[in-house]
Amino acid sequence: MSTSRIAITGVRSIAIEQADPERAARFYTEVWNLSEVARAQGVIYLRGTGGAHHILAIHPSHGPARMRSIVLSARDRACVDALHVRVAAGGFAPTVAGERSAIDGGYGFSFRDPAGREFEVVCDAHDHADDAKVADRPYKIGHINLNTAMIEPMTHMLTEMLGMRLVDNAGTQFFFNADNPDHCTIVLCRYGMETLNHVAYEMPDLESVMRGTGRMHDAGYPVEWGVGRHGPGDNVFAYFCGVEEFPLEYTSEVLQIDETYSFHGPDFWKWPAGRLDQWGVTPPHTTRWKRVQTLYEFAR
Ligand SMILES: [Fe+2]
Known part of the structure; x- marks a missing residue:
C-alpha cells in the first residue's frame, strides 16, 4: 500500500475483562502460547512474538466477562493527528490526542464507535526489539x-x-x-x-x-x-x-x-x-x- 495513505496499520492489542484473570493468564501462556510481559494494577499483559509490547491485556471483570477495548496502530504522529481530525469531523468526539499513560506508552487518542465500543489509535508505543516469527506461537x-x-x-x-x-x-x-x-x-x-x-x-x-x-x-x-x-x-x-x-x-x-x-x-x-x-x-x-x-x- 502507498505510504501516503492516512489509515490505521493494524490491530496492536485488545483489552478484555475476565472473572478469573489468573486462570485466563495460565490459559493464554500455557495453551494459547503467548508470553507474560508485565503486571500492573491488577492487569496482566501478554505478548506474541511480534514487536508489540503486548497484544492482550487481561483485566478483572466486575460482572460477566467482556471485551474492554481495541487498540489500533498508526504509522506516526502525523498520521494519528490526521486520523484524529477525521474522527472528530465525523462526530465521534475523540479524546485529545496526546502522550498515553498506558503501560506501553505512545501517542494517540480514543473514541467510541456507533455502538459504543472503545477504540484507541496509537503510534510510537514501546515495542520489543525481538519480533521474529516463531513456530507454534502467535505473532x-x-x-x-x-x-x-x-x-x-x-x-x-x-x-x-x-x-x-x-x-x-x-x-x-x-x-x-x-x-x-x-x-x-x-x-x-x-x-x-x-x-x-x-x-x-x-x-x-x-x-x-x-x-x-x-x-x-x-x-x-x-x-x-x-x-x-x-x-x-x-x-x-x-x-x-x-x-x-x-x-x-x-x-x-x-x-x-x-x-x-x-x-x-x-x-x-x-x-x-x-x-x-x-x-x-x-x-x-x-x-x-x-x-x-x-x-x-x-x-x-
Ligand atoms: Fe476470522
Missing part, C-alpha cells in the same frame, strides 16, 4: 470480527474515518483492509447484536495452526469449526471457545494484497452445496461456536 492479532446491526455506519467509520478499504463481502461478512498487505484487519458480521464475533491470532504457518489445534484439544478446548481454508483472505482457520468461552481463532497464510486487489461480492464467494471451506474438509461449526461468537459484550 500478532491478525484480525478482529465484530457483530453489528449497523453495517452502514460502521463501514463509514472504518473507511472514511480510519482509512480502511472494503475489499470483499461474502454473505453477512464484510472485510476491511488496513494500511498493510494483510487481506483484512477488521471484519464486520451483519447480526442483530453489537458484540464480538471473534479475535484471530496469527500463527507463522499452517503447521503451527495444526500444532496449536492439537494443543488446544489436549487441554480440553476442542476445535469448534475447522481446520479449513477460507475463501475471502485465503487464510487457514481453526476456531475455539477459549477460557471463559472467549471466541478465538488461530489463523495463518493470510492473502497478501495491494491496491490492485479487486472487490468481490456475495455472488462470487459462494460455496458448492455442502462445502464450507476451500479444502472441503471442515465439518459445520458446532452449536456451541454459534452461541459463543455472539456472547461477548463490550464495556460501554
